[in-house]
Amino acid sequence: MDYFSLLQWPAMVVNVLAVWLLTYQSKRRRHAGFVCSLFSNALWITWGWHAQAFAVIGLQFALVALNIRGARKTD
Numbered sequence: 221m222d223y224f225s226l227l228q229w230p231a232m233v234v235n236v237l238a239v240w241l242l243t244y245q246s247k248r249r250r251h252a253g254f255v256c257s258l259f260s261n262a263l264w265i266t267w268g269w270h271a272q273a274f275a276v277i278g279l280q281f282a283l284v285a286l287n288i289r290g291a292r293k294t295d
């Protein structure tokens with residue numbers, strides 16, 4: 221069984237959770253959303269490397285930069 225292929229499922233779930241948390245007005249929950257999003261990015265990058273999906277990897281690095289920017293603006 222190819223366990224790396226299964227990474228896309230937790231990455232998707234964590235990504236949905238992150239977006240859900242980012243919709244809150246509470247700073248604490250939005251910050252948790254950014255943390256979840258960064259974790260999701262790491263999962264997608266790992267999966268993308270294994271699947272040789274280099275466009276996905278590029279997208280995730282761009283999203284990491286946007287997440288860091290968003291987290292800084294939230295503080």
